Amino acid sequence: MSPHKIEEGYRPGIIGRIAELHGTYYNKHWGFGLFFEARVATDLSTFLQRYKNMRDGIWLAIIDDRIEGSIIIDGIDANNKGAHLRWFIMSDAIRGQGFGKKLITEAIEFCKSKAYQKIYLTTFEGLGAARHLYEASGFQLIKQESGDQWGTRVTEQLFELIL
Numbered sequence: 001m002s003p004h005k006i007e008e009g010y011r012p013g014i015i016g017r018i019a020e021l022h023g024t025y026y027n028k029h030w031g032f033g034l035f036f037e038a039r040v041a042t043d044l045s046t047f048l049q050r051y052k053n054m055r056d057g058i059w060l061a062i063i064d065d066r067i068e069g070s071i072i073i074d075g076i077d078a079n080n081k082g083a084h085l086r087w088f089i090m091s092d093a094i095r096g097q098g099f100g101k102k103l104i105t106e107a108i109e110f111c112k113s114k115a116y117q118k119i120y121l122t123t124f125e126g127l128g129a130a131r132h133l134y135e136a137s138g139f140q141l142i143k144q145e146s147g148d149q150w151g152t153r154v155t156e157q158l159f160e161l162i163l
């Protein structure tokens with residue numbers, strides 16, 4: 001078994017680890033606090049309780065049997081609003097090593113295999129490396145406005161990819 005791999009699907013500990021990755025990164029770099037980390041954990045828990053592998057996708061970057069990155073496709077409203085790309089994060093241990101590109105490619109290929117017409121994601125201004133990956137994968141910035149859905153006022157952005 002390789003110590004470095006992309007794993008698909010649910011894995012025990014996923015909620016806590018993805019919430020931890022988000023909480024620590026966004027606190028360190030953006031000052032986000034309890035509100036944000038709790039929202040990630042709550043929203044991810046809700047998603048996983050209704051997760052269906054024929055509609056939704058989960059990909060994890062695994063290093064030495066530990067989750068170090070994730071990307072998730074929430075397909076519950078794919079036929080109306082589009083597939084929702086969510087919880088895309090890399091740990092400091094693997095950031096900049098190509099795992100992000102691999103995860104985005106897996107998510108897009110999954111959406112194509114399901115004949116989804118569109119993928120969208122919400123983020124905020126200032127995440128340059130992530131934005132570069134989104135745009136290099138074909139996503140376009142559709143909307144931008146000030147908001148506080150993350151628990152802190154930021155310039156929220158909506159990106160979409162038409163398939």
